[in-house]
Each structure stands twice: as C-alpha cells, then as structure tokens.
Amino acid sequence: MSITTDARTSVDINDVTIFDGPGGYTGVEPTAEWADEVLALAKQRNATILAHNYQLPAIQDIAHHVGDSLALSRIAAEVDSDEIIFCGVHFMAETAKILSPDKRVMIPDERAGCSLADSITADELRAWKAEYPDAVVVSYVNTTAEVKGLTDICCTSSNAVDVVASIDPDREVLFLPDQFLGAHVKRETGRDNVYIWAGECHVHAGINGDELADQASSHPDADLFIHPECGCATSALYLAGEGAVPADKVKILSTGGMLDAARETRAKQVLVATEVGMLHQLRKAAPGVDFQAVNDRASCPYMKMITPAALLRCLREGKDEVDVAPDVAERARKSVQRMIEIGNPGSGE
Numbered sequence: 001m002s003i004t005t006d007a008r009t010s011v012d013i014n015d016v017t018i019f020d021g022p023g024g025y026t027g028v029e030p031t032a033e034w035a036d037e038v039l040a041l042a043k044q045r046n047a048t049i050l051a052h053n054y055q056l057p058a059i060q061d062i063a064h065h066v067g068d069s070l071a072l073s074r075i076a077a078e079v080d081s082d083e084i085i086f087c088g089v090h091f092m093a094e095t096a097k098i099l100s101p102d103k104r105v106m107i108p109d110e111r112a113g114c115s116l117a118d119s120i121t122a123d124e125l126r127a128w129k130a131e132y133p134d135a136v137v138v139s140y141v142n143t144t145a146e147v148k149g150l151t152d153i154c155c156t157s158s159n160a161v162d163v164v165a166s167i168d169p170d171r172e173v174l175f176l177p178d179q180f181l182g183a184h185v186k187r188e189t190g191r192d193n194v195y196i197w198a199g200e201c202h203v204h205a206g207i208n209g210d211e212l213a214d215q216a217s218s219h220p221d222a223d224l225f226i227h228p229e230c231g232c233a234t235s236a237l238y239l240a241g242e243g244a245v246p247a248d249k250v251k252i253l254s255t256g257g258m259l260d261a262a263r264e265t266r267a268k269q270v271l272v273a274t275e276v277g278m279l280h281q282l283r284k285a286a287p288g289v290d291f292q293a294v295n296d297r298a299s300c301p302y303m304k305m306i307t308p309a310a311l312l313r314c315l316r317e318g319k320d321e322v323d324v325a326p327d328v329a330e331r332a333r334k335s336v337q338r339m340i341e342i343g344n345p346g347s348g349e
C-alpha cells in the first residue's frame with residue numbers, strides 16, 4: 001500500500017490504485033472485470049450489497065437489492081449473510097445496523113453524509129424538547145441514530161400523515177427535520193399544534209415551484225411524480241388546486257411509491273421531481289414511459305460518493321464499518337418499530 005501526500009492521496013490495493021480526493025474514492029471504472037471482482041468478493045465475505053435508488057447506475061446494477069432506505073434496512077435484517085454493504089448515505093447504514101445489530105454493516109465511504117440528517121443534532125433536539133416537554137417527537141427516517149434515540153415515533157414520507165394523525169389531537173407534536181414534509185403533514189392533518197423544524201435537503205429544496213410550473217405547462221400531458229421533500233411539493237398542490245395542472249396528474253410519492261406508480265401509469269411521459277438517480281430504476285420499471293427530471297441538476301453529491309472505487313475498496317479492505325452504541329440503538333429501534341406499526345410505512349426516501 002502507498003499513500004502520497006498531495007491534495008489527492010492514493011492507495012494501492014493489490015494491483016489497483018485508488019485515489020482519494022474531496023469527492024471520494026476514484027480511479028476505478030465499472031468494467032466487467034470490476035463487476036466480476038465485486039461479486040466474487042461479496043460471495044467470499046458472505047456479504048449482501050444493498051443500493052439506494054439514488055446511487056450511480058453502475059452501483060445499482062451490481063447490487064443484490066435496490067430500493068429505498070426503509071425497504072433496504074428490512075432486507076438487511078432478513079438476509080442470511082454475515083455482512084451488509086450499504087451503498088447509500090451514513091444514516092441509512094446506521095438504520096440497517098439498528099435493525100440488524102448482529103450483522104457487520106459497512107458503507108463504502110463513511111463520509112457520505114446527508115444535509116437533511118445533519119440539519120438537526122441530538123443536542124439541538126434535546127433543547128427543543130426542553131421547550132415542549134409534553135410534546136410527541138416525530139422524526140423522518142433521514143436522521144442520525146442519536147436523533148432517532150430521542151424520538152418517540154419515526155416516519156417515512158409514506159406514513160408521516162398517518163403517524164401524526166394517530167397522536168392524541170390535544171398533544172403537541174414536534175416534527176423534524178424536513179420543513180417541506182412537515183408542511184405537507186400539517187396541511188393534510190389540519191392540526192395547528194404541529195411544530196416544524198426548519199431543516200431541508202439541499203438537493204430536494206433546489207427543485208422549486210417555478211421550474212415545476214414551467215415544465216408542467218410545456219408538457220401538459222405528462223404525469224408529475226413529486227417527492228414530498230421537494231420545495232415544489234407545495235407548489236404542485238397549489239397548481240393542482242388552481243386548475244393549472246389537473247389534480248389527477250400530480251402524485252406526491254415516496255421513492256418506492258414512484259416505482260409502483262411508474263408500472264401503473266397510462267401517461268406517455270412523466271416529470272419526476274426528486275434526485276436524478278431515481279430515473280434509472282423508473283426507466284427500468286416502465287421502459288415504454290418517457291421519464292424526465294424536473295431539475296436535471298438535482299444530484300446528491302453524498303450519494304455519488306459511493307463510487308466503483310469505493311465499493312471495491314470496501315470489499316477488499318472491509319471498510320468503513322458502521323457502529324451504533326447499543327443503548328442508542330435500543331432506543332432508536334423502538335422509535336423505528338413504532339413507525340412500522342402505524343399505517344403503511346412504505347419505503348422512506
């Protein structure tokens with residue numbers, strides 16, 4: 001192994017040089033040889049490779065299972081393997097570890113964070129709870145294990161409304177961390193005692209209502225698939241309410257819900273408002289439909305840190321392992337389990 005000291009470091013693992021720079025590990029192309037080695041190493045390690053819908057197409061194609069965060073965490077808990085290689089962002093690998101404490105969980109690059117999960121820390125949540133000591137805390141799954149450990153009920157975008165509706169109407173609710181999903185929940189439940197943390201995902205927030213309105217008017221026959229974390233989710237409902245877009249064309253969906261809707265749509269074209277990696281699975285699910293991004297710059301840099309080089313390094317070196325302290329994991333597991341018991345948790349991001 002050799003490590004250089006310039007801005008980009010390099011690591012030689014056997015015959016391959018992997019570079020490590022600000023965007024993550026690079027230097028490996030997703031060739032057929034790469035695919036053969038990845039699968040052979042996974043077999044040798046008795047590892048299952050899971051890939052989130054926002055991963056690079058090469059990573060999605062090599063994975064044993066592709067899906068959204070909650071579906072993948074459930075698969076992680078069910079599969080009969082010693083190791084889980086979670087190709088996604090760090091909080092997702094943590095959730096897999098929370099639900100599968102006896103398995104070794106790894107992420108190919110532990111620096112793959114999430115701007116939404118980072119928008120509230122455990123200390124900030126403790127301080128917020130102190131202001132509302134009787135409130136029920138509802139957290140979207142895009143949160144760290146520590147924040148989940150301070151949460152009463154987790155939710156996904158599919159069951160966020162059901163989760164909040166299941167809480168005694170007289171109890172205050174602290175909803176975090178996503179302000180757009182929180183606004184959607186508040187509107188749908190009609191409750192005025194839901195307090196919303198002002199967090200956001202910089203990728204989804206960048207998909208705005210003006211862009212959506214432009215695209216909707218230039219593609220009048222297209223369906224609109226919108227993830228509720230998008231800055232445009234409110235605009236989409238507004239446009240539908242104003243009659244600018246037929247209401248039946250606007251579908252607010254989790255990433256898993258988008259795949260189901262893709263298989264069922266009769267539209268020839270669908271405008272998709274979420275991270276662009278989702279287009280790969282949608283096009284595979286319904287090859288006859290023309291899926292177009294509302295904003296083709298909506299690419300999550302953290303998701304894209306899981307490169308072919310990072311995956312190879314992970315499998316060759318057994319890094320980076322994800323650990324969650326047992327007491328935090330136990331508390332977090334309770335809030336995740338409550339989420340699974342209420343409504344249809346669908347699949348999260």
Ligand code: SF4
Binds near residue numbers: 113115275
């Ligand atoms: S797309 Fe947004 S919410 Fe999803 S992982 Fe990236 S930063 Fe986080």
